[in-house]
Amino acid sequence: MTAGRDEHFAAARALMVMIDEMIDGAILVDKDARIVWFNDKHVWFDDKRKALLGIRSLTEVVGQPIERVIPHSQMRDVVETGRSFPLDIMRYGEHTLLVSRLPLRDEQGEIIGALAFALKNSLTYLRPIAERFNKLQSRLARMEQELAASRAPKYSVENLVGFSPAMLQVKRLVRKAGQINSAVLVLGETGTGKELVAQAIHAASDRVDRPFVGINVAAIPENLLEAEFFGVAPGAYTGAGRQPRPGKFQLAHGGTLFLDEIGDMPLPLQAKLLRVLQEREVEPLGSNQVIKVDVRIIAATSRPLPEMMRNGTFRSDLYYRLNVFPIQLPALRDHKEDLEILASLFSERMAVSLDQPMRDLTPGALDALRGHDWPGNVRELANVIEQVYVRTEGERILADDFADILPGAATRPTASPARKRPLADSMDELERSLILAALEDAQGNKLEAARSLGLSRTNLYAKLRKHGITADSEA
Numbered sequence: 333m334t335a336g337r338d339e340h341f342a343a344a345r346a347l348m349v350m351i352d353e354m355i356d357g358a359i360l361v362d363k364d365a366r367i368v369w370f371n372d373k374h375v376w377f378d379d380k381r382k383a384l385l386g387i388r389s390l391t392e393v394v395g396q397p398i399e400r401v402i403p404h405s406q407m408r409d410v411v412e413t414g415r416s417f418p419l420d421i422m423r424y425g426e427h428t429l430l431v432s433r434l435p436l437r438d439e440q441g442e443i444i445g446a447l448a449f450a451l452k453n454s455l456t457y458l459r460p461i462a463e464r465f466n467k468l469q470s471r472l473a474r475m476e477q478e479l480a481a482s483r484a485p486k487y488s489v490e491n492l493v494g495f496s497p498a499m500l501q502v503k504r505l506v507r508k509a510g511q512i513n514s515a516v517l518v519l520g521e522t523g524t525g526k527e528l529v530a531q532a533i534h535a536a537s538d539r540v541d542r543p544f545v546g547i548n549v550a551a552i553p554e555n556l557l558e559a560e561f562f563g564v565a566p567g568a569y570t571g572a573g574r575q576p577r578p579g580k581f582q583l584a585h586g587g588t589l590f591l592d593e594i595g596d597m598p599l600p601l602q603a604k605l606l607r608v609l610q611e612r613e614v615e616p617l618g619s620n621q622v623i624k625v626d627v628r629i630i631a632a633t634s635r636p637l638p639e640m641m642r643n644g645t646f647r648s649d650l651y652y653r654l655n656v657f658p659i660q661l662p663a664l665r666d667h668k669e670d671l672e673i674l675a676s677l678f679s680e681r682m683a684v685s686l687d688q689p690m691r692d693l694t695p696g697a698l699d700a701l702r703g704h705d706w707p708g709n710v711r712e713l714a715n716v717i718e719q720v721y722v723r724t725e726g727e728r729i730l731a732d733d734f735a736d737i738l739p740g741a742a743t744r745p746t747a748s749p750a751r752k753r754p755l756a757d758s759m760d761e762l763e764r765s766l767i768l769a770a771l772e773d774a775q776g777n778k779l780e781a782a783r784s785l786g787l788s789r790t791n792l793y794a795k796l797r798k799h800g801i802t803a804d805s806e807a
C-alpha cells in the first residue's frame with residue numbers, strides 16, 4: 333500500500349466518523365473487497381446485541397472477504413467495475429436498508445476500495461420509500477402465491493363424474509397414469525373431458541404441488557407458438573410484440589405441461605418439440621443457451637393422429653414419444669347411462685351460480701336428453717342445462733324446456749309415425765311417447781300418470797319395464 337493510499341484511507345476514516353451519526357451501518361472494503369473497517373451500529377446486531385451472521389466481534393472480520401458478512405454483497409462488483417450505486421434498497425435480516433455504495437479512487441483514478449453506508453431509516457424523508465418498498469415486496473409475494481395457486485390443478489379424479497363401465501375404466505386409467513411419470517396421450521372428441529382428465533392425472537401424481545400449465549396449440553397463431561413454448565431471452569430481437577418472457581416449458585418446470593390440440597401443431601414445431609422431449613432442455617428464442625427442464629407431458633387431441641401420420645401431417649416419432657400411455661375418452665352418446673348424473677350435476681352448478689333453487693329433471697326431460705346424439709359431448713350437455721336455466725322458468729326441468737334448445741327434441745307423441753316401418757314398431761313408439769308425456773304431466777307421479785292413461789298401476793309398471801323407462805318418483 334502506498335503512502336497516498338494510507339492518507340486516503342485515513343481521510344475516509346475521518347469522514348466515516350463525521351457521518352457516523354447520520355447512518356445506520358457503514359463498511360469500507362479494499363480493492364479486493366476485503367473488509368477494512370465497519371462501524372459499531374445496531375444494524376449488525378440482533379436485539380440481544382448478538383452479532384448477526386455469526387460474527388462475534390467486529391475486529392474478527394477485518395481482512396475477511398465482504399461476502400462473509402453480507403453473502404450477496406455487491407461491493408465486489410463496485411471495486412471490480414468502478415460502478416457506484418448511489419441509492420439501493422437492500423434486505424438484511426429483519427431490516428430494509430437504503431444503501432449507498434461508492435468506489436474510492438486514488439489520485440490516478442485507480443480503484444483502491446469502496447465504501448457502503450446504510451442511511452438511517454428514521455430520517456423521515458426516507459421512511460416513505462422504505463415503507464413503499466416493503467408494501468411492494470409483500471404485494472409481490474402475494475401475487476406470486478396467487479400465481480402458484482392458479483397453476484394448481486382445479487380438478488381431481490373425483491370431479492370426473494359417471495359410473496358407466498366406460499367412465500369407470502377412464503378413472504382407473506387416470507389413477508394409474510398418476511402413479512407413473514410417462515407421457516400420456518388423451519384422445520376423444522371435443523367436449524369429452526380431455527382437459528379435466530389431464531388435470532386429474534396431475535392431481536393424482538406426485539407433481540401435484542408443482543405447476544400444471546396448459547397450452548392450447550390450436551388457439552395460438554403459428555408464428556407465436558415457438559415463443560409460447562420455449563420463451564424469449566432478455567435482449568433478444570425477435571420481432572415486434574415479443575417481450576422477454578419464460579416459455580410454458582419453464583413455467584411448468586417440476587410439474588405437468590398439458591399440450592391441448594397437439595394434432596394442430598405445425599410440422600416444424602413438432603420437430604422442435606420432439607428434440608425438447610428427448611434432450612429435456614429448451615433454448616429460448618434469441619438465446620444460445622439451453623435450460624434444463626423437468627416436465628411431465630400430457631397431450632390431447634380430437635384428431636385422428638394415425639391417419640395424420642399416414643398422410644404426413646403428424647410426425648410418427650413424436651406420436652410414439654407421446655403415445656406411451658393412451659387414454660381414450662368415450663363420446664357421450666356411448667355412455668348415455670351417465671346422462672342423468674351429469675345433467676343433475678350441471679343443474680346443481682347452475683342453481684348455485686345463479687343463486688336459485690336447484691331444478692330436478694323430470695323423466696320426460698331425461699328421455700329427451702337420451703334421444704339426442706350429443707356431438708358436442710359433455711360440454712354441450714352443460715350448455716344445454718345452462719340455457720334451460722336462463723331461458724325457462726319452473727321448479728323442474730321438463731322435456732318441453734328443450735324444445736328450442738335441443739334440435740329435434742320430441743316432447744309430445746307424434747300422430748304420424750315414420751312411414752315404411754312395421755306397424756308394431758310404430759305402435760310401440762307411440763305407446764312409449766304417450767307414457768312419457770303422461771309421466772311428465774304428472775311430474776313423475778306414476779299413480780296419476782296411470783290414471784290419466786286409463787291403466788292400472790301394475791299395468792303401467794309392466795309397460796315402463798317393457799320400454800326401459802326409469803321414472804324417479806314413487807306414487
Ligand SMILES: Nc1ncnc2c1ncn2[C@@H]1O[C@H](COP(=O)(O)OP(=O)(O)OP(=O)(O)O)[C@@H](O)[C@H]1O
Nearest residue numbers: 491492493494521522523524525526527528710711
Ligand atoms: N366426466 C365428466 N364429469 C364432469 N364434468 C365433465 C366430464 N367430462 C367433461 N366435463 C366437463 O365438460 C366440459 C368440457 O370438458 P373439457 O374442456 O375437459 O373437454 P375437452 O375434451 O378438453 O374439450 P376440447 O377438445 O373441446 O378442448 C368441462 O366443463 C368439464 O368440466
